[in-house]
Amino acid sequence: MTDPVLKHALDHQPQLIEALKTLVACPSVGADPAMSQGMEDARQIVEGRLDAMEFQRLQRLTPADGTGQPAIYGERMDAPGKPTMLVYAHYDVQPPDPLEKWDTPPFEPVERDGRLFGRGISDDKGPMMIALETLAAFVAVEGKLPINVKLLIEGEEETGSPSLPGILETHRELLDADAVLSADGARWRPDLVALNVGSRGNAGFEIRVQTASQDLHSGRYGGIVANPLHVLSGLISSLHDDTGHIAAPVFYEGVAEPTNAERAEIAEIPYDEESSFEVIDAKPHGETGYSTLERLWMRPTVDVNGMWGGYTGAGSKTVIPNEAFAKLTMRLVPGQDPETAKQAVIQHLKSQLPDYASMDVYGDRGQGGAYAVPEDHPLLQAAVSALEQTTGQTPLKVRIGASLPLTEIVSRILGLDTVMFSFALSDENFHAPNEFFRLSSITDGLAAWVQIMRQIEAIDRQAFSAFRRT
Ligand SMILES: [Zn+2]
Structure with a gap:
């Protein structure tokens, strides 16, 4: 009825x-x-x-x-x-x-x-x-x-x-x-x-890496001053270790490992991994030890959304730029405090910064848990x-x-x-x-x-x- x-x-x-x-x-x-x-x-x-x-x-x-x-x-x-x-x-x-x-x-x-x-x-x-x-x-x-x-x-x-x-x-x-x-x-x-x-929650910021006060000629200065694009690439690649884990332990403060029950529940969800990656013409990639849905729902991330600097116009220009930029955002999981997580990433980047470069952090992206x-x-x-x-x-x-x-x-x-x-x-x-x-x-x-x-x-x-x- x-x-x-x-x-x-x-x-x-x-x-x-x-x-x-x-x-x-x-x-x-x-x-x-x-x-x-x-x-x-x-x-x-x-x-x-x-x-x-x-x-x-x-x-x-x-x-x-x-x-x-x-x-x-x-x-x-x-x-x-x-x-x-x-x-x-x-x-x-x-x-x-x-x-x-x-x-x-x-x-x-x-x-x-x-x-x-x-x-x-x-x-x-x-x-x-x-x-x-x-x-x-x-x-x-x-x-x-x-x-x-x-x-x-x-x-x-x-x-x-x-x-x-x-x-x-x-x-x-x-x-x-x-x-x-x-x-x-x-x-x-x-x-x-x-x-x-x-x-998931989110947070983000931008960084600027600087190695000199102005752009320099690569003939006069190449090999004797640091290139900020190289420095920035090093900083970015230091964010994750070989297993895809984020290399700043404090970033994981409050993050609970998925329980066996949660893993079993997720594993039961009908999910066609192959075809969902086929649509975007990509291969699964991420932190070792977690399934795709675990990575997506239960694990936090740090991503670079854009990196720029130097000469990107037509032809070539023999320049050593003096500054390089990147935009970073993160996705957070329950238990993480957005501010703590963000500061953990910033501190990690600072700890990796060589003494011949300086770094500014700015452009708060707004954050939520x-x-x-x-x-x-x-x-x-x-x-x-x-x-x-x-x-x-x-x-x-x-x-x-x-x-x-x-x-x-x-x-x-x-x-x-x-x-x-x-x-x-x-x-x-x-x-x-x-x-x-x-x-x-x-x-x-x-x-x-x-x-x-x-x-x-x-x-x-x-x-x-x-x-x-x-
Ligand atoms: Zn809506």
Whole structure:
């Protein structure tokens, strides 16, 4: 027997799709000041919908100084004594460029072959509409929500969430909840029922190596002064030992070796290594003693993203440059403090620097920690049950190699854990031309969201308190 709330939600899919198209037609590109009207239009559509669903305390949230793109807030505290979820999504989208690579205009959503195309449709407007219309179905059928819901719909996700820490700090009490349920953060693969349970952090900086005050003629100075490009290459190659391990022991402070159980769990994940490397015409390479997925999810990295210096124009120039540059970034795993890890790499480079060269460190890239939701967190268990009930399969717990600032920021400032429950799929061209969202994900997503609401309703609120860090 179908849950009457789900039946209502499924019956109203045509309306959901129309509303989604209207929202996608707003060019809410936060990065582009020329698109500010698109941002405002998107806000008004979302606010209008929340108002119609009789969400309370509707307001726009900014940090205390009032700057940045506001987040939209609304709540329905319908279920005294039941858990309160902070439900997250974002209304801003990536810029559509390069426009000429789109088969149809990015802000004129169209349906083709079971897919809806448009900028932001998969990241994150489609997944957001699934969450909102699930809540709407509960209100329509039962007159209220089975749990308490506070909605936080951010407007700066695609520009790195610069105001999010300030918003959380300024509105700490308003946003207080038992856990965060995110409608953002894509599913891994269309062929696999999976939940993202962790992501890597990041940090970065630039260096400049100098060996003289000016460029020098290689006839007059070759062989008698150091070449900074040679020095820089030596520094970079000293970062890893022969096994691919990073040669700065302090960098690994706090990093836990994967347990046998974790290794077994990862080994069970169906993953076709050969074909995933074939697509990029590359061969697996990395730290000795770890599988590809272990390297990607459980091990930290340091990478050089660019190195430059000297003469790179046409023909030759007999110059010994006086300076050389490199950009470095790292991916971090749970347990690592970004600042400690970054300083460990800087100290290592300094320790390797010969006395005939000097080095400046600058250009802080911004940093965030890694995040992993605790194995036994009640919201994670609710998500597992919801997917089991709606797909008939136990979801595989996967991590992602990339960084999700939201999870770490919310953990650090509000002391809350986040479960990613998006129905976007990672092959849907988000951040690229021809972004799309599968219509089947709407059906799957509505079923899973109705079910996770029921699952959360059944959790004793006390079960969350052991996990709260504030
Ligand atoms: Zn997103």
